[in-house]
Amino acid sequence: MQVTEKKHAQEAHDDHGHGHELAHHFVSVEQQHDAGNLGMWMFLTTEVLFFGGLFAAYTIYRYKFEKVFEQASNILDPMLGAINTIVLIFSSVTMAFAVRSAQQGKSKAIVAWLGATIVFGGLFLGIKYFEWKHDAQLHVFPTSDFNWTWAREKHSEGEHGGHGHDSHGPELKGYIFNSPVVPANYVESDARNPEAKQAKLFFFLYFSMTSLHALHMVIGFGVMAVIMAYAWNGYYTANYYVPVESIGLYWHFVDLVWIFLFPLLYLLGAHLGAGH
Amino acid sequence: MSLHPPAKAWTYWANFLALCVLTVVTWLTARMDLGALSTPVALGIAVIKAALVVLFFMHVWESTPLTKLVIAMSLFMLTVLLTFMFTDYMTRNYDVLPPADHAAAAPGKH
Amino acid sequence: MSTIITSAPPASAGSKDPGHGGGVDYLNHETSIASWLLTLDHKRIGILYLVAMSAMFVLGGFYASLIRAELITPKGDLMSSDFYNKSFTAHGVIMVFFVLIPLVPASLGNFMLPLMIGAKDVAFPRLNLISWYVYMIGAGFTLVALIGGGVDSGWTFYTPLSTTYLNSNVLLTATGLFILGFSSILTGLNFIVTIHRMRCPGMDWFRMPLFVWALYATSVIQLLGTPVIAITLALVGVERLLGVGIFDPRLGGDPILYQHLFWFYSHPAVYIMILPPLGVTNELISTFSRKPIFGYSMMAGASLAIAIFSFIVWAHHMFTSGLSPYAAMFFSLLTFSVAIPSGIKVFTWLATLFRGSISFDSPMLYAYGFIGLFTIGGMTGLFLSTLGTDIHFHDTYFVVAHFHYVMVGGAIVGFMGGLHFIWPKMFGRMYPEFPARMSAILIFVGFNLTFFPQFLVGYLGMPRRYHEYPDEFQVLNVFSSAGATVLGVGYLLPLLYLPWSVFFGEKAGRNPWGATTLDWTHTESPPTPHNFEETPVVTGEPYKYDTLFNKESALAGH
Numbered sequence: 001m002q003v004t005e006k007k008h009a010q011e012a013h014d015d016h017g018h019g020h021e022l023a024h025h026f027v028s029v030e031q032q033h034d035a036g037n038l039g040m041w042m043f044l045t046t047e048v049l050f051f052g053g054l055f056a057a058y059t060i061y062r063y064k065f066e067k068v069f070e071q072a073s074n075i076l077d078p079m080l081g082a083i084n085t086i087v088l089i090f091s092s093v094t095m096a097f098a099v100r101s102a103q104q105g106k107s108k109a110i111v112a113w114l115g116a117t118i119v120f121g122g123l124f125l126g127i128k129y130f131e132w133k134h135d136a137q138l139h140v141f142p143t144s145d146f147n148w149t150w151a152r153e154k155h156s157e158g159e160h161g162g163h164g165h166d167s168h169g170p171e172l173k174g175y176i177f178n179s180p181v182v183p184a185n186y187v188e189s190d191a192r193n194p195e196a197k198q199a200k201l202f203f204f205l206y207f208s209m210t211s212l213h214a215l216h217m218v219i220g221f222g223v224m225a226v227i228m229a230y231a232w233n234g235y236y237t238a239n240y241y242v243p244v245e246s247i248g249l250y251w252h253f254v255d256l257v258w259i260f261l262f263p264l265l266y267l268l269g270a271h272l273g274a275g276h
Numbered sequence: 277m278s279l280h281p282p283a284k285a286w287t288y289w290a291n292f293l294a295l296c297v298l299t300v301v302t303w304l305t306a307r308m309d310l311g312a313l314s315t316p317v318a319l320g321i322a323v324i325k326a327a328l329v330v331l332f333f334m335h336v337w338e339s340t341p342l343t344k345l346v347i348a349m350s351l352f353m354l355t356v357l358l359t360f361m362f363t364d365y366m367t368r369n370y371d372v373l374p375p376a377d378h379a380a381a382a383p384g385k386h
Numbered sequence: 387m388s389t390i391i392t393s394a395p396p397a398s399a400g401s402k403d404p405g406h407g408g409g410v411d412y413l414n415h416e417t418s419i420a421s422w423l424l425t426l427d428h429k430r431i432g433i434l435y436l437v438a439m440s441a442m443f444v445l446g447g448f449y450a451s452l453i454r455a456e457l458i459t460p461k462g463d464l465m466s467s468d469f470y471n472k473s474f475t476a477h478g479v480i481m482v483f484f485v486l487i488p489l490v491p492a493s494l495g496n497f498m499l500p501l502m503i504g505a506k507d508v509a510f511p512r513l514n515l516i517s518w519y520v521y522m523i524g525a526g527f528t529l530v531a532l533i534g535g536g537v538d539s540g541w542t543f544y545t546p547l548s549t550t551y552l553n554s555n556v557l558l559t560a561t562g563l564f565i566l567g568f569s570s571i572l573t574g575l576n577f578i579v580t581i582h583r584m585r586c587p588g589m590d591w592f593r594m595p596l597f598v599w600a601l602y603a604t605s606v607i608q609l610l611g612t613p614v615i616a617i618t619l620a621l622v623g624v625e626r627l628l629g630v631g632i633f634d635p636r637l638g639g640d641p642i643l644y645q646h647l648f649w650f651y652s653h654p655a656v657y658i659m660i661l662p663p664l665g666v667t668n669e670l671i672s673t674f675s676r677k678p679i680f681g682y683s684m685m686a687g688a689s690l691a692i693a694i695f696s697f698i699v700w701a702h703h704m705f706t707s708g709l710s711p712y713a714a715m716f717f718s719l720l721t722f723s724v725a726i727p728s729g730i731k732v733f734t735w736l737a738t739l740f741r742g743s744i745s746f747d748s749p750m751l752y753a754y755g756f757i758g759l760f761t762i763g764g765m766t767g768l769f770l771s772t773l774g775t776d777i778h779f780h781d782t783y784f785v786v787a788h789f790h791y792v793m794v795g796g797a798i799v800g801f802m803g804g805l806h807f808i809w810p811k812m813f814g815r816m817y818p819e820f821p822a823r824m825s826a827i828l829i830f831v832g833f834n835l836t837f838f839p840q841f842l843v844g845y846l847g848m849p850r851r852y853h854e855y856p857d858e859f860q861v862l863n864v865f866s867s868a869g870a871t872v873l874g875v876g877y878l879l880p881l882l883y884l885p886w887s888v889f890f891g892e893k894a895g896r897n898p899w900g901a902t903t904l905d906w907t908h909t910e911s912p913p914t915p916h917n918f919e920e921t922p923v924v925t926g927e928p929y930k931y932d933t934l935f936n937k938e939s940a941l942a943g944h
Contacts, residue, residue, distance in 0.1 A: 025506035025584075027921070033279050034340075035509040035583040041343055042575045045350040046613040052354045053617035053647055057632065059358055060365055060643055082303045086296050089329075093292045096333045103282040142630050197631065197638035204630045208621075239279060252333045259325045262299075263318035267306035271314060342582065353610045356697055361646050364701065364713035 021240040029239045036242030040249050047216075051257055054212065058205045058264065065198040072202035074269030075140060075155050077131065081266035084127050085258060091120035092255040099248040102231075105238035110231040114224045117251065121217050128214060135203075139182055142204035147182040148196035149189040206265050213261060216254050223247050283335070291332045298325050411814065411912040426511035427915060432497030433812070434518050436805075439485055439493060440881070442525065446480035447877065449473045454836075454870040457863045462854040470853035471538035472554070478541030479532065483563055484525055486797050487655055490662030491608075492521070492573055494804045495601045497812060499577060501905035501913060502595045504586025504922045509579040517572035524566030531558035540851065542652070545633035545644040549625040557626055560619040567616040570658075574608030577601050586904075588924035592686070595903045595928045596672075596679060599686040600665020603693035607654045607661075610697070615651035618644065645707055649700035657696040659793055660760070661689060663800025664731055667753050670803050671735050673901045674750035675742025678929035681734045688727035688734075695724045702771050706780045714773055721771035728764050732757060747899075748822035752803030755830040759795025763788060766841065781851075784844025787837045795833055802829065802880065809884065810898045811905065814912040815891030821883045828876030835869025903928050 026032040062069045098113035138154050139147040190196040227243055230236065236244055302321040310317055331337040336344060412429045422430060452473045456464045465473070496514065500507055508514050531537060537559045539548040548556050581602050585594070621632055622644070631637020633644040672679045679685055701709055701717035709717075735757055744750070766788040769775045779785060802825075810816055839862040844850075848859045855863070897906040908922045 023511075024916070025511065030279065031583055035579050038342065038346070038582055039510060039513075039575055039579045041346045042578055042609055045346055046571050046575070046609050048350040048354055048613075049357070049610055050613035050617050052357055053614045053621075055354070056357050056361060056647065057621070057643060060361065060640065063362075063365060064640070065638070078303055078306060082299055085299045089292060089295045089299070092329065092333055093288050096288045097285070100282045100285070100288075103280055143628055194638070200630065201632065201638050204632060208624065241279075249334055252329055255333075256326050256329055259329065260319075260322050263302060263306065263315075263322050267302065267318050268315070270303070270306040271309040349606075350610070353697060357614065357650055360698060360701070360717075361643075361650075363716050364642070364646070364710045366710075367712035368710040 020235070021237060032240075033242055036246060040242075040246040044249060044253050047253055051209070051212070054205065054209050055260075055264075058209070061198075061201050061205065062268075065195075065201065068195045068198040069202050070269035070272060071152070071195075072140075072199040072206075072269065073265060073267070074272040075135075075138060075151055076206070076266050076269075077134075078266040078270045080127055080131055081262050084124050085262050087120055087124045087127065088255050088258050091117045091124065092252055094120060095248050095251045099241075099245050102236055102241035102244035103238060105236075105241075107231045107234045107236060110236065110244060111228045114228050114231070114247075118221055118224055121221060121251075125214060125217060128210065137180070140199075140203045142200050142207060145182075146196075146200050146203065147186050147190055148193065148199045149186045150182050151199070209261055209265070213254065213257050216250075216257070220247065220251055220254060223250070280335075283332075287332055291328055295325055295328055298328075409910060410914060411910060412915045413813070413912050415915050424515070426507070426515055428496050428500050428508045428511065428514060429812075429913060429917075431514050431518055432493050432495075435488065435492040435496060435521070438518070438522060438525065439489055442480055442484040443877075444881075445529075446477055446485055447874065449477035449480065451870065451874065453477060454867040456853050457855070458867045460855050460857045460860050460863075465853065467853050468538065469536075471540075471851070472532075472536030474851060475537045475540055476532045479528060479537070479559060479563070481793075482541050482655070482659075483566055484521075484528070486659040486793055487570060488521065488573065489659070489797060490666060490801050490804060491577065491601055491604055491658075492517075492569075494666065494801070494808055495577065495597075495604075495662060496573075498808060498905055499580060499598060499601055500584065501811075501909055501917055502598050502903055503581065503584060503589050504904050504908070504918060504924065505580060505584035506916045506918065507584075508576045509584055510576050513572050514576055517569045517576070520565060520569040520572065524562045524564075524569060527562030527565060528559050529562075531555035531562060542648060543619070543622060544648075545622060545625070545641045546635065549622055550634055557623055560623050564616050564619045564623075567612045567619075570608050571612045574605035574612070577605040578609065581605075586918075586922050586924060589904075590924075592683060593924055593927055595905075596668035596682065596685050596689070597662070597665035599689045600661045600668070603689040604658050604661045606690075606693050607658050607696060611651040611654040611658075614647055615655075618647040618651070621647075642704065642708055645704050646701065649703045650697070653700040653703060654693075654696040656789070656792065657692055659797040660800075661692060663756065663797050663804065664760075665689065666800050666804030666807070667735065667756050669901070669903070670749050670753040670807055671738050672929045672931070673807070673899050674747055674753070675739050675744040676900075676931040677738055677742040678927065678931060679734065680737035680740075681730075682927070682929070684730055685734050688730040691727040692724065695720075695727065699724060699771075702776070705773060705776045718771055718773045718776075722768065725764065725768060728760075732761055732764075746823075748817075748819060748826050749803045749807040749899075751823055751826035751830075752799050752806065755826065755833075756796060756800045756803060759791050759799060759830075759833065763791030763795055766791065778847075779844060781849055782844035783840040783848050783850055786850050787840035787844060790837045790840075795837070799829060799833070802826070805880075805884075807899070809887070810894035811909070811911050811913070813888045813891070814894055814910075815887050815889075816894045816898065817880075817887040817891055818883050821879050825876050825879040825883075828872055828879070830876075832869050832872030832874070832876050836866050836873050837869070839863070839865040839869070900931075902930050 022029055022032060026035070094113050094116040098110050098117060101107075101109035101113055135141065138151040139145055140151050224247055227247055231244070298321050302318055302325075305317050305321070306314065308314075330347065336347065412427055416425075422434065425431060425434075452465070453470070456462070456470055456473075462470070496508070499505075532555070535555050537552075537554045537556055539552055539554070539556055543556065543560065581594075581598060624630060625632055625634065625639075629637075631639040633639045633641050635641060668679055668685060699717060699721040701713060702721045705714050705718070766784070770779055770785060770788060806817065806822055843859050843862040843866075846859065846862075848855055894911050896909065896911050898911070899906065901907070904922055904924065909917055
């Protein structure tokens with residue numbers, strides 16, 4: 001009895017080694033696939049509530065400071081937001097095709113489609129980088145660098161065709177993206193204006209939500225790189241592609257978050273600037 | 277043998293097209309001043325877009341009831357978080373006494 | 387006769403001699419340190435958790451003893467107010483986050499869940515191990531913060547105190563708890579998928595042991611609640627670092643928002659602590675009264691109902707915080723709803739005991755204690771959910787006593803019962819019965835002596851979190867500190883006799899309690915590495931006790 005049992009354990013171990021398609025504790029590939037799929041959905045559930053805390057904070061403050069939130073939102077460029085939305089949705093399409101290739105067991109196609117996803121995700125982050133750089137010129141980073149008076153002034157200058165920040169000499173350097181230093185009278189003007197604090201809260205929420213979103217994308221890139229390496233070596237088959245499917249679900253979730261961030265952050269005050 | 281038959285490629289492209297159109301639509305409507313309607317319109321379009329992504333890119337259209345339940349549960353909890361918090365914020369600035377009592381009480385002090 | 391049958395009867399039961407040194411089991415098939423630290427076996431991971439949490443429990447208990455020692459006299463003569471603040475914070479943080487929340491699910495749940503549903507392992511064994519390491523990393527951060535300087539914010543980290551005014555290690559502790567949250571999420575995720583996807587043939591939802599239902603309900607809370615506290619702690623950290631006033635009223639923020647987000651998790655967290663012990667108690671009550679649980683489906687439903695209700699009552703922690711009075715009424719009313727499923731549970735146990743063949747084995751002693759203490763804890767909760775009385779009781783020792791009755795009297799006592807119950811399955815050895823009963827009685831007596839006077843002193847108006855108090859409260863505080871000593875002895879005993887029994891205890895057969903669930907009828911004690919030699923097939927309900935049970939023959943392994 002003892003001998004057979006040891007042999008049994010040995011076999012189980014061997015199974016684990018040669019056939020990664022089915023781990024030892026599952027009965028069938030279907031069971032394994034459904035478990036992995038459900039696990040990923042459960043994880044996304046936690047992600048919904050993870051972002052949910054921020055959405056809740058956003059909703060509360062927006063309710064409290066409705067007017068200022070609209071003005072602050074107007075600082076952002078909805079055009080860039082819309083372009084980025086389409087770029088990200090396109091990366092979702094390429095991701096959907098990566099999963100489709102996995103379902104068909106086409107390893108090389110997985111690599112290609114995931115590569116495309118990374119390229120378009122990277123494009124999204126690139127546009128984001130230039131947005132943030134522009135935000136730094138406007139001094140809307142929610143640090144001690146923040147200045148609402150400056151941001152509003154420069155923003156309206158920009159909309160009327162002026163080149164706000166270019167006119168300043170190189171001696172004026174702030175600490176984020178070499179943005180110009182805000183003159184003292186702007187700081188005093190902010191200190192007198194309670195709306196400056198409220199606008200700062202908007203930008204805090206804007207930066208924390210978009211950077212948490214960007215962080216999720218970067219993590220996604222890392223996971224995709226690993227999956228691409230495995231797929232290149234033919235690790236995934238039509239019977240075992242849970243990791244590909246899971247990163248797909250994850251990426252679509254990242255897309256979903258953006259689909260809500262876009263109207264909440266960019267479009268909230270878009271009508272204020274529409275007249276120009 | 278595959279675990280799941282792959283979806284037709286054109287469904288993904290059609291979905292992409294629909295999402296792009298909705299993105300442009302939401303951008304255009306946001307530039308109009310719809311007053312109180314602007315947020316519901318923007319969020320309504322976002323919900324439609326989200327539904328398209330969930331149903332077709334994430335294959336929930338053809339998934340098991342359990343997956344749908346999981347999604348419903350997470351949305352339910354998010355709703356609970358937001359709405360129950362708002363029971364506080366929406367009533368916080370109201371006086372415990374009805375305004376009429378205040379009006380009656382204030383002149384009496386004089 | 388058991389109604390659970392396999393496709394073939396477990397033939398090895400007679401020919402093999404489980405637990406007598408002959409068979410291969412999960413403990414002896416590999417013995418190196420690395421085989422433990424890199425194990426993917428849910429049983430070993432459960433034991434890893436058990437060891438880690440015992441260490442944390444001892445540390446948390448040490449801080450509790452410091453608090454009780456200080457409170458023997460009305461003067462603050464033993465420690466400074468500052469150190470007192472750090473002590474109760476350390477006690478709270480360690481006990482709540484590192485002991486109570488993972489206590490039953492991660493140790494007993496990890497060990498028992500696959501056995502109870504006839505699975506070889508949890509759905510994601512690697513994730514299971516990762517969650518233990520995440521726990522250890524989170525514990526490392528927090529311990530460094532607590533011991534290297536300490537935190538004095540209280541375990542609740544209320545803003546703006548925690549974000550603006552404290553110079554202690556708030557950031558490091560928050561980081562530790564943020565990391566720890568992922569451990570909780572991973573465990574919950576693993577359990578839900580395991581329960582959905584890994585049940586053996588015939589194991590319908592309504593054939594699962596009630597402990598599994600409780601773990602399921604707990605996991606739902608862990609999944610849905612924990613992310614919110616994670617993002618909230620992250621916001622606290624960012625506010626401290628960048629000086630953004632998201633919770634700071636001077637900067638336009640709202641401190642009540644922090645409390646909403648915090649309690650959205652931390653109230654359901656109370657049910658993360660109490661639901662699994664409620665589930666364990668079902669197993670104990672049924673097994674040791676030789677009767678099926680009265681109202682199985684009501685009990686299963688009550689677990690889920692508690693999980694759902696737990697999410698809609700959180701603001702009852704905030705009645706005195708400046709919450710809108712309308713919202714306070716709303717939440718007060720909703721809070722009473724939790725009493726309904728809790729009441730269902732208590733009455734269901736009583737109905738199970740009624741005309742059962744009840745015994746007084748040590749796990750059952752804990753279960754009796756659990757019912758009484760949980761009931762007192764629950765009933766005093768009603769005082770606190772009532773708006774008017776809560777204004778009086780808020781932040782007094784009445785609250786402290788209330789939640790200790792639920793968390794210690796409920797969760798810890800339930801855990802102890804479950805641990806004694808599962809011990810023979812874990813190690814294949816019986817613990818010595820006499821010290822185990824002594825420990826159960828000492829814990830019950832010591833607990834009541836510690837915390838019942840706190841109801842009184844709280845009712846009289848003694849606020850919590852002060853290291854000095856007026857002279858008239860001294861008598862009750864001395865009672866409380868004396869009780870804590872008895873309680874401490876009660877806790878120390880198992881720390882001595884349980885490890886002893888692993889090596890020298892009487893051998894236990896596969897089913898020393900004559901239980902009828904899969905974990906007892908179809909696995910060896912201790913179980914083999916893959917739990918079941920053959921996948922069991924279930925054909926009936928989990929609790930089917932219709933014969934008198936002979937303990938002596940069961941211990942002999944027949």
